[in-house]
Amino acid sequence: MSTPREEIPSFNLWYEPWITLEDAQxxxxxxxxxxxxxxxxxxxxxIELSPLVVVGIRRLLAAILxxxxxxxxxxxxxxxxxxxxxxxxxxxAFGARYAARFDLFSPTAPFLQSADLPQQPDKKDAPxxxxxxxxxxxxxxxxxxxxxxxxxxxxxxxxxxxxxxCALPAFATVGGRTIKPSINGVPPIYVLPEGRTLxxxxxxxLVLPNYxxxxxxxxxxxxxxxxxxxxxxxxxxxEVGYLHSxxxxxxxxxxxxxxxxxxxxxxxxxxxxxxxxxIYKMGEYRPKEAPIWFDPFAxxxxxxxxxxxxxxxxxxxxxxxxxxxxxxxxxxxxxxxGEQSSRRxxxxxxxxxxxxxxxERAISLFSFxxxxxxxxxxxKVFEWVEAGFxxxxxxxxxxxxxxxxxxxxxxxxxxxxxxxxxxxxxxKGEASLRASMEERFWAALAAPFRQTVLRMSRPEQRPTxxxxxxxxxxxxxxxxxxxxxxxxxxxxxxLEKRFISERxxxxxxxxxxxxxxxxx
Numbered sequence: 001m002s003t004p005r006e007e008i009p010s011f012n013l014w015y016e017p018w019i020t021l022e023d024a025q026x027x028x029x030x031x032x033x034x035x036x037x038x039x040x041x042x043x044x045x046x047i048e049l050s051p052l053v054v055v056g057i058r059r060l061l062a063a064i065l066x067x068x069x070x071x072x073x074x075x076x077x078x079x080x081x082x083x084x085x086x087x088x089x090x091x092x093a094f095g096a097r098y099a100a101r102f103d104l105f106s107p108t109a110p111f112l113q114s115a116d117l118p119q120q121p122d123k124k125d126a127p128x129x130x131x132x133x134x135x136x137x138x139x140x141x142x143x144x145x146x147x148x149x150x151x152x153x154x155x156x157x158x159x160x161x162x163x164x165x166c167a168l169p170a171f172a173t174v175g176g177r178t179i180k181p182s183i184n185g186v187p188p189i190y191v192l193p194e195g196r197t198l199x200x201x202x203x204x205x206l207v208l209p210n211y212x213x214x215x216x217x218x219x220x221x222x223x224x225x226x227x228x229x230x231x232x233x234x235x236x237x238x239e240v241g242y243l244h245s246x247x248x249x250x251x252x253x254x255x256x257x258x259x260x261x262x263x264x265x266x267x268x269x270x271x272x273x274x275x276x277x278x279i280y281k282m283g284e285y286r287p288k289e290a291p292i293w294f295d296p297f298a299x300x301x302x303x304x305x306x307x308x309x310x311x312x313x314x315x316x317x318x319x320x321x322x323x324x325x326x327x328x329x330x331x332x333x334x335x336x337x338g339e340q341s342s343r344r345x346x347x348x349x350x351x352x353x354x355x356x357x358x359x360e361r362a363i364s365l366f367s368f369x370x371x372x373x374x375x376x377x378x379x380k381v382f383e384w385v386e387a388g389f390x391x392x393x394x395x396x397x398x399x400x401x402x403x404x405x406x407x408x409x410x411x412x413x414x415x416x417x418x419x420x421x422x423x424x425x426x427x428k429g430e431a432s433l434r435a436s437m438e439e440r441f442w443a444a445l446a447a448p449f450r451q452t453v454l455r456m457s458r459p460e461q462r463p464t465x466x467x468x469x470x471x472x473x474x475x476x477x478x479x480x481x482x483x484x485x486x487x488x489x490x491x492x493x494x495l496e497k498r499f500i501s502e503r504x505x506x507x508x509x510x511x512x513x514x515x516x517x518x519x520x
Contacts, residue, residue, distance in 0.1 A: 008119070008257050009273060011158040013111060014099040018159040019057060020047040021198065030159075033102060034095050037061065040199035041085040048163060049267060050136055051371040051386040055190050056166030059297075062205040063246035067223060068094050071206050074350075078358040081203050101225040104162055105257050112165045112224060112247070114231040117254035117279045127256060127277040130156045133164035134266060135171065135373060135381045157264035157271035161255060171373050172250035173381065180285040182250035183240065188298035188314030189323065189372035191330055191345045194388070204351060207296045211346040212242045215291040223247055234282045238290070245293065252283040296350075299330045300343045312343065317374035320435065322442055323387040324449055328409055330370065331391045332402030352396040365390040390450070392457030401456055408452060408469050411516050415477040416441055418508050423481065426501045427488065437484035444476040470517050474509045481505050 011018075017030040021043040028047060031039065048054045068090050071077050080086075104111050107119060121127045131137040131154040156164070170190065172182040181187070193204035221241025231252040240248070260274030286293065292312055294300060303310035315329055323330075329342035355362045368389050374382045395401045416438055423434050448469070455465035485498045 008105050008107075010106070011104040011162075011273070012099060013102040013104060013162055014095050016158075018162050021045070022047050033061070033064065034091060034099075036198075037065065037086050037091050037202075038088055040202055041197050043198045044196070045194070045198060045201070049160075050134070050163075050167070050384065051369075052135065052167045052171050052373060052384055053163035054369075055170050055192065055371050056168070057163060058192055058202070058205065059170055059246045060166050061202055062207075063223060063243050064094065065202055066206055066246075067225075067243060069206065071208055074208065074353050074357045077203065077206060077208070077350075077354060078361075080206075081200065081358070081361065085199055086202075098225040101229070104158055104165075105255070109229040110255065111162070112168070112249060113229070113253045113255060114249075114279075114283075115229040115254075117252070119254065119256065121256045121277050125279050128280045129154050130161065130255075130275045130278055131265075132278075132280050133161065133168070136384070137266070154265045155260055155262065155274040155276045156266050157260070157269060157274050158257075159269070159271075160264055160266040161275050165253070168251055168253075169246065169248040173373065173375050173379075174377070175282075175379050178234070179282050179379075180250070183245045183248040183286065183293055184295050184298060184314060186314075186316060186375060186377050187373045188295065188300075188316055189326070189330065189370050189385070190295075190297045191299065191348070192297065192369040192371070193347060193351065194367035194369050204354075205297075205347065207242070207347055208350060211296055211350045213245070213294045213296070215240075215293055216245070217241045220244075224249070231283045235284045236287050237284050238287065240286060240293070245295070249283045250285065252279070252281040254279040294343070294346065296347045297345050299326070299345055301329070302341060302343055304341065315342070317372040317383075317385045319374065319382075320439065322446060323370055323372075323385060324389070324446055325409060325413075325442070327389065327449070327453070328402060328406040331368070331389065332395055332405055333399045348391075348396060352393075355393045356397065362393055365392055366396070367391075390454075392454060394457045395453070401459075401462070404456055404462055404466055405453060407516065408449075408456075408466060411470055411512070412442075412445055412449075412473045414512055415473045415509060418512060419477050419481045419505055422501055422505045422508065423484065426497060427485075430488070433484055433487060437480050440483065441476055441480035444480070445473065448472050467517060470513055474513050477509055478506060 013032060014034050015032045017032055019033070019036045020028055020030050021036065022028050022045050023043050046054050046057055069080060071080065101109055102111050103109065108115055118125065137154065169182055171187045173186055174181050193201055195201040195204055217239035220239045221243050223243035224247040231249045233252050255275045256277045257273055257275050260271050263269065264271050264274060299315045300312040301315060302312050315326055329344065331344055331348060333344065351366060368391060370387050370389065372385045374385060395405070419441065420434060420438060423437060452465050452469045455461045482502060485501065488494055488498065
């Protein structure tokens with residue numbers, strides 16, 4: 001793989017085709033950053049093997065557009081959206097000034113890498129496999145998967161390397177005692193607005209100053225293309241601007257490109273050049289005592305303790321926990337019951353304002369793409385999670401509707417706890433059957449929940465929709481419990497135990513229903 005420096009070609013992400021886009025007819029094309037922005041109105045979405053890379057590319061493009069247009073008021077966003085495409089002149093002007101900072105293999109300013117590190121592998125630098133860039137692949141001791149492979153076997157093409165580098169600022173997680181996570185800590189669930197076109201999706205992702213993190217620096221914002229191309233090892237940064245956060249160099253990286261003339265290990269496409277090894281070390285981090293960084297695309301659980309000793313925490317993927325169960329926290333506001341227990345992404349607060357100020361944006365439904373990376377909160381990565389959701393604009397602005405949806409989810413949680421408790425009391429040794437019972441219960445509610453949300457967007461339908469949801473939860477909980485205990489046998493003793501436990505569950509669920517529907 002070792003190649004003299006002068007033979008290493010340029011792969012400039014501003015011009016080279018590396019982002020795969022899809023249009024409304026399902027046709028796919030690959031473009032560089034400049035053409036992706038200029039043709040965003042002609043395409044609907046970004047296509048990638050990993051949703052983590054989609055998030056990374058979206059955040060990079062949003063950072064570039066934020067730098068180009070710098071919207072200050074909601075009217076600026078409205079004016080941009082009315083153009084239906086990004087103006088060509090400012091995009092090309094940005095490229096004329098900064099395109100050189102997007103060269104993946106530049107000897108002096110490589111994209112999202114530290115130029116003071118050698119571009120050729122050296123044993124004294126302890127090079128690592130390029131697989132460390134892709135959480136879906138096992139590398140070292142960081143990943144738990146059913147996918148097995150040798151670290152030395154991985155070779156990534158420039159397209160895959162570029163995408164994986166883009167994902168690092170959002171998804172670099174804990175990697176042991178000395179490897180700290182990126183700007184948002186252990187990665188949260190990211191909520192991405194989805195418009196009818198990629199242009200709309202990116203425009204919705206531009207964040208006004210009022211909705212940017214309050215902890216950001218107002219005086220210094222070192223976006224990747226503005227800063228020196230050096231990433232200090234284990235470097236604590238006190239001031240972080242908003243664009244800096246979107247391109248946050250949490251890892252000190254230098255790729256070792258070489259001739260490949262073989263298929264890429266990740267995407268399978270043939271490539272003349274590839275990367276097998278790299279230097280991969282701890283990069284920048286914020287101090288532990290720094291104010292929490294409220295990313296505009298993440299939701300947070302707020303502390304309920306009045307002592308103030310518990311900081312807010314991002315909502316992250318949980319095992320055996322479908323993302324729709326976090327719907328209220330991810331998308332809605334709740335003015336009932338005292339203090340907020342969660343804080344939705346501020347980009348949704350901005351969208352709520354946008355629909356009020358720009359009547360043409362008051363569409364029937366907003367679409368969102370939610371992506372997260374489930375870890376053990378330490379060095380192990382288990383899986384990514386991804387789901388799409390639709391939110392009626394009225395619910396973005398209506399705390400009463402948000403509270404009712406929260407109550408609906410809370411009731412389903414209480415039903416799940418009820419059947420779990422009774423099952424565990426009677427059959428402690430049947431953990432797998434209990435897990436299947438709960439999975440069956442939640443799966444049965446997924447589609448009805450989406451319909452319930454749509455109905456709750458209409459105030460006149462809320463009472464009926466809420467009552468029918470309560471009845472549905474009780475019915476599905478009973479069905480899930482009854483189905484589970486049928487697997488336990490049919491001898492006399494078991495049948496008696498089943499009968500008693502079912503009667504107990506039915507009684508508890510009916511009591512719970514009366515608590516949530518006192519007037520029914």
